[in-house]
Amino acid sequence: MTYSLEIDNLTKTYPGSDFRLDNVSFSIPRGTIMGFVGENGAGKTTTMNAVLNIVKKDGGTIKIFGREMGDKDRDIREQVGVVFDGANFPEMLTPARLAKVMAGTYKQWDQERFLNMTARFNLDTGKKIGRYSRGMKMKLALAVALSHRPKLLILDEATAGLDPIVRDEILSVFLEFIEDEDHSILMSSHITGDLEKIADYITFIHRGQIRLTESKDRLIYEYGIVRCKAEQFRLIDRADMMAYRKRDYQIDVLVNNRAAFERKYGGMVVDRGSIDEIMLLLVKGGD
Amino acid sequence: MEIIISSNTSKPIYEQITSQMKAMIMNGELRTGDPIPSMRSLAKSIHVSVITVQKAYEDLQRDGFIETTVGRGSFVAARNRDFIQEELQKKLEEHLSLAAEAARTGGISLDKAIELLTLFYTEE
Amino acid sequence: MTGLVTSNFYSMQGNIKLSLMIALPIALVPFLLGDASMIPMIVAIQIFVFASNTGTSLKMDESSKWNKFEITLPVTRTAIVSAKYVSFMLLILLGLATSLVTVLLQSIRGELSFDLLFSGYSFGLQLSLMTIGIVYPLILKLGAEKSETLLFAAAGLSVALRFLLWYLLHLSDATIDFRSSEVDRVSLMVALAIFAASYAVSVMMYRSKELH
Known part of the structure; x- marks a missing residue:
């Protein structure tokens, strides 16, 4: 089996904090959706941050598409779409301008796709991001993440705080994305109902340790x-x-x-x- | 093609898929060689995870209802005419053996049982 | 990197407009008063007004958590820092461009003095380069929340450094006073050196920085 993401014995500590990621290991087979669950502070975001090089790991290996990603491996980041809990875009920008920024950053930026996605999500691309509601920001973040044609989506609480209709819309987008069997998703969520619908595997993390990784159907039916x-x-x-x-x-x-x-x-x-x-x-x- | 998924039953989703597909093949709604949607597009359409559809398709393939060729997708299997016949006959045998059992314990004669069967058979 | 520089400018657009609204009218002051001795101060302010936007831009990047998202883009950390310094330099260029209005108005009055202009540009550039050079690594270290305070502290330090340089020059040559062109030249060179060193330090800091 080929994996889109392999995390092996990842450890991470922060100075002045007793939180610790303790030998975190799990892998995402290509073409699947991995749900990542655990209570607040269990280590989901830290794990994702370590995968994305936002924080530096203390030990272990992380491979994306079979390679470890250093600062210089821009080609890997080109293929990874990210949505954080919150939009993380400059508030003074409009989505139209944000698209220009992204077009100047991603080689694979697909403006037409971006316009399609924003139209589908009913986003006003001329309105400042700072004036967007949370739901609109998340949809925008997803539109951006998908418009550079990634193969791996990393989503940190991407459906949190959204109403059921918007969430359903977003889940459809995820299933559409995964229609291509080269594509994979790592998504953390508190809304396990969403994961129950679309995830192929679930990884449970507790106090920095992985408790279990299992196929969702086995969890539910066996x-x-x-x-x-x-x-x-x-x-x-x-x-x-x-x-x-x-x-x-x-x-x-x-x-x-x-x-x-x-x-x-x-x-x-x-x-x-x-x-x-x-x-x-x-x-x-x-x- | 229609597939109805209920989350309100104890029947696992993959079984809901396989039983509905089998029924469609057996009643002729899907014919030999008819293409069936790819796992991933079916997953998208009915809002379930890929792995669930995958399991359903594996079961269907194992039971000889569908065939999957790399690059061309999945089709209703060619040999399923005989196969269905066989499946149906098996089902019939099961029911008849139950009926025979009931007749024997009820002291109903074979002639009477045959008469009843003939009646049911020709009724419709 | 062009994308990142674009983003910086879009973020600062509102502030740049505000800076123009301050920097343009004050060009009229020496023109209307006919006081050419104000020119150095006016030119310096015009440049610095633009340079001081850096704090706001960095603060906004931090509060929107764009900083964190930036790391996931297909750019290196060095490129992220480089884009910041390119943006800073472009801001200073905008200040320089605006100050040309002052020069133009003064030339209409026919009282253009090269010495006064040089003094103004030297002071404006020195103040801007040093302030940015000092403040950016500080913000990386301490966070952008207090960016305004840090910016004023850095600006104060830049002025203090100018006095220090003058004092050192004065020690070697008693004829040099605070307005001498030697002070202009030396402090401009020191400012350029600080700006370059600041870039190198910031790249080093950013490479190991963790964002949350």
Whole structure:
């Protein structure tokens, strides 16, 4: 399998902070969408910043399209589209002028595509970016990211704070992008419902450590959450549990093969878990 | 071609895709050699992830309903006429064996059972 | 890099207009008063008014987080810093262009004095180059939030340096006073050296800078 992005044992610390990215490793197969989830401060943005060279990693390797990207590797950045949480464009500019800036920066800038995208998103290209709403800024950022014909999109909370209609529109754009099997997406999001719809894989990060990377369909259709009482809980082999969480009247146990678990322990209730619930167990639970 | 995806059922999305495609092939809506959408364009159209459609297509291919050729996309498989016949016959056998079982336990004679079957068969 | 310079100018457009509104009318002051001795000060102000926009531009880049996005563009970090210094120089050129109005008006009065002009241009350039040269690495280090304060501090330091240079020259030759052309020449050269050194330092700092 070829990978668009391979992160191997990435570590990163900041002076004066006890936050630490601890041997973060995961890869994105070419042609797929990777959802990146974890609570605030878990290390999603730091990981993405390290991938993009915005912060300097302490150790590990990061390969984009099979190569490590240094400051000089402009050709790689040419192929990577980025949307941050917030638009990050100079507020005094209008999108029309921003396009001129981008045309003077990206070799592959496709003005026609930019105009198509802004028209599709109903963006007024003559209005200053500073006067744009958050939703409009995000759509603009996406239009910019797609207009230099990237192969990898890195999206940090790109759908956060947007209404469901806009989000659906944006998800369509992502699926359109991924229609080309050379294209891949890394997207962090708090809105796991979005990821549940379109992601192929999900990576869970907690306190700077990767807890799990798994295919989304396996998470939803094969993983399960056992709802059990304390006496039932004692019967479960530790090796069969991925994580558990004690609640007031029941204990939730995450298992990675619902069918096998049901065969082995008859009579216990095993639910299908949502990404949110699986995250909760991986983050809050013990193992 | 229409595919309806419901998120309100316990049936996994890939199974919803395979069962609807199989039905379309079996009832002749899709014929041998008919092109079916690429995985990625179907994923886009029905708003599900690529990997989900991929799994559905793999299952369909494994069961002989579709064929995928590199560079040309996926098609309804040529051998599926015999294959469907076989599938249907299998289904019939299953139902008939259940019927025979019921007849035996109910003390209904074979002649009576055949008579009933003939009645159902010619009714429509 | 052209894209980055364009972006800098679009960002500063409003401020450049404001600078023009200040710099153009004051060209009339010596013309109307007929006081040629004001020329050096007027020319210096006209140049510096433009140069002082650097702080605002850097502040806006930081508050919009454009800084962070810039790193993801297909440009090197050196090119990002270079684009900044090119923009600074273009700003100074704009100041120089505006000051030509003063020169033109003065030549209409027929009181053009090369010495006065040289003194004005030297002071304006020295003040601008030194201020920018000092302030940009400082902003990289301390953040653009207090860019105005830093800019004024740097400008003050530039004036102080001019006095220091005059004092040093005066020590070697007692005939040199603060208005001598030697002071103009030496401080202009020192300013150019600081500007060049500032570029080198900023490139080094930016290469290892982390943006959040």
